[in-house]
Amino acid sequence: MAVTFSDLHTESGLKTLEEFLSGKTYVSGDQLTKDDIKVYGFVSEKPGSSFPSAAKWYDVVSSHLAASFPGKAQGVKFAGQGAPAEAAPAKAAVAADDDDDDLDLFGDETEEDKKAAEEREAAKKTTKKKESGKSSVLLDVKPWDDETDMKKLEEAVRSIQMEGLLWGASKLVPVGYGIKKLQIMMTIVDDLVSVDSLIEEHLTVEPCNEYIQSCDIVAFNKI
Incomplete structure (x- = not known):
C-alpha cells in the first residue's frame, strides 16, 4: 500500500479510505490481498452512504471472507488480539511497508482443521494414483x-x-x-x-x- 490508514473508526479516517478507494475495487490493485484484510480489520463497521467506494469495498471483502472461511470470517486478529470485524477498535495504522508475517486472520488451527486438511491431502494423492495412465x-x-x-x-x-x-x-x-x-x-x-x-x-x-x-x-x- 502507498497510503497509511489510521483511525478508520472515525469519519476523517474513513474519508481518507474513501478517497484512496475511489475508482478501485481493492486496496492493492485488481485483486484481494493481505492488505485488504488488514485494513478491513481496522474498520469497525460498514461505512455509510457518504463513503460509497469504501462501503462497496467493505462488502466485497466481507463476502470473500464469508465464502472462503464460513463461520470464521468474523474472527480477524491483529498482533494476537482478537477483533470481531463488526466492532474492531482501530488502535494502530496499517502502513505501506508493513509486512506482518505473524498475521493470524482466523484464529489458531484446531485439531479438527488439521485432520480435515490431512484427509484432503490423502484424498488428492489417492485420486492422482488412480488417474495414472x-x-x-x-x-x-x-x-x-x-x-x-x-x-x-x-x-x-x-x-x-x-x-x-x-x-x-x-x-x-x-x-x-x-x-x-x-x-x-x-x-x-x-x-x-x-x-x-x-x-x-x-x-x-x-x-x-x-x-x-x-x-x-x-x-x-x-x-
Missing part, C-alpha cells in the same frame, strides 16, 4: 543368431519384474535365415515404467544380453 506395448526382442535358445531368451525377458509392469502374450516370428524374433506384449503404468529405460537398463545388459541382441518398440498404445 496405462499403456499397452508390443515389443520385438531379437536374438544374436539362429543358435540362440529362444526359450531361454523369453525366460530372460519375463524375469524382469518391476512395479507397474505386466508381461502378456508372446509368439515367435520368423525374420529369415532360420532366425526368429520374440514378439511380446506388456502393459505398463506410465508414471512407473519407462520403456526406453526397461530396454537400455534391463533387457540389453547382463545377464539378458547373453540371449538378446536388441529390442524395438513395434506398437505403443494408451489404454
